[in-house]
Amino acid sequence: MRMIKRLLLLSLPLVAIYSWQAWGHHAFSAEFDKEAPVTLEGTVTKIEWINPHAWIHLAVLDTQGEAIDWMVEGGTPNTLIRAGIHKNSIPIGSEIIVRGYQAKDKRCEPACKANGRDLTFADGRKVFMGSSGTGAPKDGSDPRDSR
């Protein structure tokens, strides 16, 4: 009886860790929709180079020619500098193409939101701007995705 009690008690933290991991690994799915890939081609309007996630704001023209505000989530300043970009790498007004996944909340208040995977500059340079290990789809954009 004591042994069973001990085993049950021991399993509690394991269950907690397991369920916690599930939550942590699906950090991406908590906010972003893997079934909603987007390719955004637009002009940079604002850069938030902050922890825990950098945000790149851009104005994307829709089919009618209206500018839609998008905000795209990137990695931390540390992750981004290791990917080769820093605060001043993306000037306001520059043209960029961002590929990513739209947020589950599609309301676009105050801007349409997406999780950024890779960013292509006007001169053709491509960098991975996202975060690794968040449970984002393995779409080949993350150079650290080996499995």
Next chain:
Amino acid sequence: MNQLIYNFAVWLDTHTWSTQLHESFYMYNWVESTHVLALMVSLGMLFLIDLRMLGLALPGIPATTIAHRLNRPMFIGFSVMILTGLLLFYAIPVRSSQSLWFRIKVVLLVAAAVNAWLFHRRMKHASSNAAGNWDRAIKAPRRLQMGAALSLCFWVLIVICGRLIAYDWFDCRSEPSAIIATLAGCVADQTQF
């Protein structure tokens, strides 16, 4: 009240150190990682004390012995938690102060602190009177068991709330419902988030 909190947070946001921490390459990572990992020390000790009071761990050892011996590492752990927690708030004051989960966490922290203080008072009282030999019993007296159980509940919820701060489900920026907006402290026509 919400306006006062918002004004204070906006003022903190103007500090250079706040911005530097917010945009840092390494410091923010260090502070946040330390905050999370120090849980092992603070809550690790606390849970052992609480479980002993409930008769679920280390039953052979006198309860007050465990409480006294683990007290110091526990408080060192809590000091680190508080310090790193304040720094995390200082780095991102406006969003944090308007995070529903952060606000719930603060309320729970206060509740946990009050509970801890009451628990300590009762434990001292129980040790000094004639029935002071509950120490060797597997379970502590009823009131102390209640305090221990509440402590466990509070802290589990505190950790969960802490994790949920990261998610933007109820952020002021996304114009949540009126009730959530009030509870979270969203201010009309605010320009900073």
